[in-house]
Amino acid sequence: MGTILQIETATSVCSVALSVDGKTIAIKEEKAQNIHASSLTLFIEEVIKSAGINYADLDAIAVSKGPGSYTGLRIGVSTAKGLCFALDKPLIAINTLKMMASGYLDQHPNFGGLICPMIDARRMEVFTAVFDHDLAEVQHTHAKIIDEKSFAPELQNHFVAFIGDGAEKCRTTLDHPNGHFYSQNFNSAALMSKLAFECYLSKSFEDVAYFEPFYLKDFVLTTPKKKV
The missing domain is CATH 3.30.420.40 (ATPase, nucleotide binding domain)
Structure with missing residues (x-):
């Protein structure tokens, strides 16, 4: 057990x-x-x-x-x-992102398209990847600034489910009949x-002493501008 x-x-x-x-x-x-x-x-x-x-x-x-x-x-x-x-x-x-895609497939087991989980990274940037129905990576995990050409090949040839807290802001930009957007929490x-x-x-375990999160991007510390 x-x-x-x-x-x-x-x-x-x-x-x-x-x-x-x-x-x-x-x-x-x-x-x-x-x-x-x-x-x-x-x-x-x-x-x-x-x-x-x-x-x-x-x-x-x-x-x-x-x-x-x-x-x-x-x-x-x-x-x-x-x-x-x-x-x-x-x-x-x-x-x-794989966890999010897996959760989507649990809820939509008959979906035969691609799953694109998106985590909001501010402005029009997201952390994303693309998975097929077997959770194999079609696009690897990366940071992406979304524009009208983003995911064009995938949308041309597949239904694509866009999920996650970064997906909704991309709905208008990625307007395509094959694009489907989901607002629930994944x-x-x-x-x-x-x-x-x-x-x-x-037994796919991590080395507890040395494991670090997959930040993808370095943390940038910003300071507020001084009032004049």
């Missing part, structure tokens, strides 16, 4: 889930700005209690590794690593269950 605690903090959604053998049995999440630091450990405690288990009953800790918010990923991964050290449990890292730890269990069975 694989009992896995799952953490997703790549966007403004703070999400914690618990799964057993790839099935989600408990979930706690909330979407709000800057709540990860104050809420994540509370959500973890609530999920553990609601499932009626102890921390020692966990078999692994899974975390959404990015890309996404620098601060959110840092908090999520640091918390996951701390639990792994304290409980002596293995760490599983899941690509955030940044949920509950959508990690299947992928995390597959990693658990194959």
